[in-house]
Each structure stands twice: as C-alpha cells, then as structure tokens.
Amino acid sequence: xxxxxxxxxxxxxxx
Amino acid sequence: xxxxxxxxxxxxxxxxxxxxxxxxxxxxxxxxxxxxxxxxxxxxxxxxxxxxxxxxxxxxxxxxxxxxxxxxxxxxxxxxxxxxxxxxxxxxxxxx
Numbered sequence: 001x002x003x004x005x006x007x008x009x010x011x012x013x014x015x
Numbered sequence: 016x017x018x019x020x021x022x023x024x025x026x027x028x029x030x031x032x033x034x035x036x037x038x039x040x041x042x043x044x045x046x047x048x049x050x051x052x053x054x055x056x057x058x059x060x061x062x063x064x065x066x067x068x069x070x071x072x073x074x075x076x077x078x079x080x081x082x083x084x085x086x087x088x089x090x091x092x093x094x095x096x097x098x099x100x101x102x103x104x105x106x107x108x109x110x111x
Contacts (some may be wrong), residue, residue, distance in 0.1 A: 006087035013053035
C-alpha cells in the first residue's frame, strides 16, 4: 500500500 | 518568495552542512545558521531531506519516492525538481 503524496513545499518562517 | 534554481534529473544532490533540523508534529523545521533563517519543509519536504543526507542523484530520489508514494511519475518529477530548486536557491543543498 503506497502512501498519499503531498506536494513538497519550502516555507520561510518569519521568526 | 523563494526563487527557483534550475535542477535536472541528471544532477547529484546532497544536504549542505550548517543547518539545525527538528521534527515538529510530523513536519521538519530547519534553522540555517548560514542564512539566519527558519524554514518549514513540511512532511514531504522532510522525507526528501532525509533521503539526501548522502549524495543521491535526482533520478534515484524520484524513483525512490515513486516506489513509496501514490503519485504519477511526471507529477512527482516536476514537484521534486521544483522543491530542490527552492532548496538550492536558499543554499540548503549542494548540486553537482
């Protein structure tokens, strides 16, 4: 059973 | 907005050093010492990050993900290449 794919994203966190 | 460096499937990719990575509720969060910035790689980005600890060709990376995830090859390839391009633009990975 394959896992669900989600689009990989790179988010810059405002810290 | 993160710019996107051009990446091809024939390249080899590897994590850059100088990043502190932590798992937070299933997502990977990273502090780049060099950039002084925090990033959220999310769940899938974290999975990809783990797979490029050692030098890995982009082609091998995509094949590995295709074996694990329910996704079309073209969709996986395009999205992984785009993601790697963002990592490269932020100098989080090395491409050769």
